[in-house]
Amino acid sequence: MKTRLRPADLAREHGLSTQAVRNYERDGFLPPAARTASGYRIYTEVHASALRAFLALVSAYGHATAGGIMHAVHDDDVGRALTLVDRGHELLLRDRETLNTVRKAIGHLTTGPAPEPAPAGWSIGEVAHRLGVTAATVRAWERAGILVPSRNRATGHRLYQAADIRDAELTHLLRRGGYPLARIATVVEQVRTAGGTEPLAEALETWQDRLTARGLAMLDAAGRLNAYLVSRS
Template sequence: MNSPLRPADLAREHGISTQAVRNYEREGFLPPASRTPSGYRVYTSIHAAALRAFLGLVTAYGHATAGGIMHAVHDDDVERALTLVDRGHLRLLRDRETLNAVRTAIGHLTTEADPRPAGTDWSIGELAHRLDVTAATIRAWERAGILVPARNPATGYRVFQAADIRDAELTHLLRRGGYPLEHIATVVDQVRTAGGTESLAAALETWQEKLTARGVAMLDAAALLSEYLRERRPRPVR
């Protein structure tokens, strides 16, 4: 079970360099290797299982979280490792909720008629009246980074343009759905990055595919981590 393995044996399985294997060991992602009298590293099936687990975790959770999980395991703090795993699943759940919130909100926005004449800017009071909220609420959304209105150079007053009004309407919908401002800021940023609700609607399928792929990667990583934890258990003396 623990027959000696060379760095090249571990590297070949994953298509990485032997230097990468040595780096992962140095950074604590693999347990320390024993050495031959001449100084060569000697790995075993435990190291092979650790490398599989680490690379699987990188795919599922990213390099930083994967490293944190492996460090916790090597500190014999399985609870801390599992907490990091749980947080990753929670982030995925929140991303799924964000996706569903965007779908719902975009559906509302794209079916509602736009009452504004093309190219018309709105004041904070006009926008607040449109949404039936207070101007203080609009300013709170701005402080949260959700709205980024320009300023009239002559008066210094806020000027809300078409994209700002779209973002405010989206924010209003999500607030009515009970979403916190931090969550809404993420959604609105997705809209801005996509270039508007139409572009975002077209990108939702790709977003869904990425979330599904991440979820499957988490399942794969969990199996590899479980196998590594089993490898680390002391074996009964026969």
């Protein structure tokens, strides 16, 4: 006979309230519980395994994806559940690749030659020549919100300062890496907000730590999910 467990038994292991356990069952994250003649829920080790799996999946993939995985399992659609797991790993890999590309770009900017000072700023043609691109390309970066040059009040011509050159060089490197302008705009804004590449380099280390933690959480979640699938068989 399977060991009978109360909601409090499941809740205690994870520091949850008994109501939270009931809510997880109601929402389909746990399999339905049997009831006593008086209406009390009867949980088993299978429910305990489901709760461990769900909470581990939340840590690894977020609440929505974790819920989707558990719903798929309870619909006996393991393929759908594994597809959601695969998408999470795909996103993690993409984030790692983005991190490595940005880190290389930042490293190039901090070790490469700094732009020579110009009292009034560089013209769009000078920026384009420096990067080996066309002026139309530089204008496209501006339309995407990546570059925000000042203007000469008398002529209306664009004036690019040292920070603009830095942003343009970073944009050029990321474009060569195949990144779309929308994602580049986000990265450049981070550089601009941080006040330069050095603070961003420090932020990248924190980003790396988060990715590592997410990867380890996915490993733990995989083991917990597998244990739950085995308990259901």
